[in-house]
Amino acid sequence: MPARQTRSSKAAAKARETPSSSSDEGTRQSPPMNGSAAVAHNASDKSDAEPKENIFLFWPNVIGYWRIVLAIASLYYMPLHPRTCSLLYSISCLLDALDGYAARIFEQSTRFGAVLDMVTDRCTTSCLLVFLSSAFPRWAIIFQSLIALDFSSHYMHMYATLVVGGADSSHKNIDKSQSRLLNLYYSNKNVLFVFCALNELFFIALYLLSFSSPLLSPHLIKSVEESSGGLIQPGVPVNASLLRQLFPDPFSAAALEIARANKMDSNIPWALAGLSFPVMAMKQFINVVQLVKASRSLAEVDIKSRKAKGLPRKVKAG
Secondary structure (H helix, E strand, O other): OHHHHHHHHHHHHHHHHHHHHHHHHHHHHHHHHOHHHHHHHHHHHHHHHOOOOOHHHOHHHHHHHHHHHHHHHHHHHOOOOHHHHHHHHHHHHHHHHHHHHHHHHOOOOOHHHHHHHHHHHHHHHHHHHHHHHHHOHHHHHHHHHHHHHHHHHHHHHHHHHHHHHOOOOOOOOOOOOOOHHHHHHHHOHHHHHHHHHHHHHHHHHHHHHHHHOOOOOHHHOHHHHHHHOOOOOOOOOOOHHHHHHHOOOOOOHHHHHHHHHOOOOOHHHHHHHHHHHHHHHHHHHHHHHHHHHHHHHHHHHHHHHHHHOOOOOOOOOO
């Protein structure tokens, strides 16, 4: 009896030890089973260790920031310093081509950069047109219409591109089947540069004419010609002593307006305006085409969406 009990107790002890040993083996064998998870964990650690790119400091975006700084500086000089303003504004516009070149060279094309570029273009042109509206009040409604057309056409075009093509689409990817004109305008970099440059050149020429042309700005020199017998002529530098004779304060608003009207000759601005006017007019036509095409694209999306919802609902007769 004692021998049998001893054997049975030993068997029970072995049975109790077997699960623990199997569990130990399972724990020892478990790491190879989780190898994929370990690899994924190591990969995530490596990705966290990699330096994160700062999109805001990409070279094309830095150039875009300088464009904004130059544009603001040009606005500061715009009321009374046409040469300085024109120089700063022109450099800001020319940098528009440089940021795209930098994006291709450094492989730093980003959605933020594209939006920054477009917003800067719209804002700088609009600010100049606002000044022209005040300089030429008779034509203010034309400049206001150009601002509205520029903003509406580009906003509609951008929104239609996102709705139809998705988040990865670009507003410059226009198929020929949609519009041959827009395809040529956006796909050919030379055409795009010429149109944008001459469009801005026309408005800069008008800005310079507001300082130099008695034909476009007769109110700036009319009172002087009547009161002084034409002593101040367009294109002739203004003498400060003459201003003191005409005005109690030579630095008053009226005196500065007279000095402003006689700072430069109007021949060059007239030539620039005549040269760039056809391209500017074509640019506005492209904006109209862009607005119409974007509106039709959004309307087609709405039609498909309504059909998917079963709209318009059929009215049951009787």
